[in-house]
Amino acid sequence: MALFKKPKKGQFWCCFCGAPLVCRTSWFAHVFLRQQVYQCHFAPCSASFYARTELTHLASPSGLPNAPACELPPSNNHLRKMAQKVYENNLVIREEQLSLLRDEIDEDQQQQQQQQQHVREDLAS
Ligand SMILES: [Zn+2]
16 A cells, blocks of 8 residues: 555656656746755655756737747647648639639630620621
8 A cells, every 4th residue: 555645637746756746946947947955744754856847839929910930849739730731721822723723714705605606697797
């Protein structure tokens, strides 16, 4: 039987005794990097650990209209979604262009048929 309860989601635990770790202090090393010191909650053990939390990539851009540019690179998933939108938009544009061409061809055919009818009527009279 375990000495300590199962840690909560996202919580670190001590690799020596299995007790949950508690964040004792933290500081920003960089605008995108935060460092922490975790200590084992089981007093007789009291092992401590360094940790870091880092923002590495842009997962989704800001929805604000005048948001400044972000220094972080876009994630591969975000790049894939942007490429998919461009591809879908190009498909829509291509379909619109094809339908315009079809309309033009139909109009040309109607004009030719009307001209042929006029020629036949002129010949008949
Ligand atoms: Zn411990």
